[in-house]
Amino acid sequence: MCGRYAASRRPEDLVGVFEVEKWEPEETLAPDWNVAPTKEVYAVLERPLKDADSPRPVRQLRTLKWGLVPSWSKSPEGAARMINARAETIAEKPSFKRAFSARRCILPADGYYEWVTGSGERELEVEGKKKRPRKQPYFVTPADGSVFAMAGLYEFWRDRTLPDDHPSAWWVTCSVITTEAEKGPLGVAPEEGPHSLADIHPRMPLMLTSDRWDAWLDPRHTDVEDLRGLLAAPPEGLMRAYPVATAVSNVRNNGPELLTELEGPEVGTLF
Numbered sequence: 001m002c003g004r005y006a007a008s009r010r011p012e013d014l015v016g017v018f019e020v021e022k023w024e025p026e027e028t029l030a031p032d033w034n035v036a037p038t039k040e041v042y043a044v045l046e047r048p049l050k051d052a053d054s055p056r057p058v059r060q061l062r063t064l065k066w067g068l069v070p071s072w073s074k075s076p077e078g079a080a081r082m083i084n085a086r087a088e089t090i091a092e093k094p095s096f097k098r099a100f101s102a103r104r105c106i107l108p109a110d111g112y113y114e115w116v117t118g119s120g121e122r123e124l125e126v127e128g129k130k131k132r133p134r135k136q137p138y139f140v141t142p143a144d145g146s147v148f149a150m151a152g153l154y155e156f157w158r159d160r161t162l163p164d165d166h167p168s169a170w171w172v173t174c175s176v177i178t179t180e181a182e183k184g185p186l187g188v189a190p191e192e193g194p195h196s197l198a199d200i201h202p203r204m205p206l207m208l209t210s211d212r213w214d215a216w217l218d219p220r221h222t223d224v225e226d227l228r229g230l231l232a233a234p235p236e237g238l239m240r241a242y243p244v245a246t247a248v249s250n251v252r253n254n255g256p257e258l259l260t261e262l263e264g265p266e267v268g269t270l271f
Helices: 011-017 097-102 119-126 210-217 224-229
Strands: 005-007 032-035 040-047 058-066 084-086 104-109 111-117 135-142 148-158 170-180 203-205 239-243
Touching: 005 104, 011 040, 011 058, 040 148, 040 210, 097 104, 097 148, 097 224, 104 170, 104 210, 111 148, 111 203, 148 203, 148 210
Parallel strands: 058 170, 084 170
Antiparallel strands: 005 032, 005 111, 040 058, 040 104, 104 148, 111 135, 135 239, 148 170, 170 203
């Protein structure tokens, strides 16, 4: 799954990396090293511009709220539960299938966090001596330092309790697509710890390599069977993972120090 990630890149850099044609500077977000559900996040998407003479889709950098609200929802209350969409079922799930067909996006990140329960903590839990075992957070990021392009979906939701001209009348929300975690060796693995992403968690965000960006973002590409091909896992060995301080477990903590690599896990022996 993906329940927390880091996104500290400047919008100017994202505009260049993703060849964005339109971005509004007033939508600039502060660097965020501890992105949590319901926060505003950057998304790259393609849509025709409102009131434009041409219907041509234009690549844009937009700010969306993380936690998808389907257009048919009566309220946005379930958004925090819809931060992830499983690649295996998005073409059939009512909450995601329309967005999968026409409203796909890329959510740029530095990488994502995942938590592993230490072996000693697991033993205490099994023995009934600890109800909430401590977990060691890991940061997973491209080994070459490039932007982690997470596949996503976005949706529009109209708040019928507000008038048409109200600035909050429309919500634009998104979800991260997840897939089975890679079982092959990491591109860079810690000396002590996981040697594959599957060792950390059975799921991971779907990473889109740059050769898939154009097809993924193009809203004119609507054939579901063709789109399924874009959900294939990327080549193995592109990622690295390393332990970080447990401070990231508290969403109130935020700063570049959260990405500092530890010499070893804080939470005992893990593997």
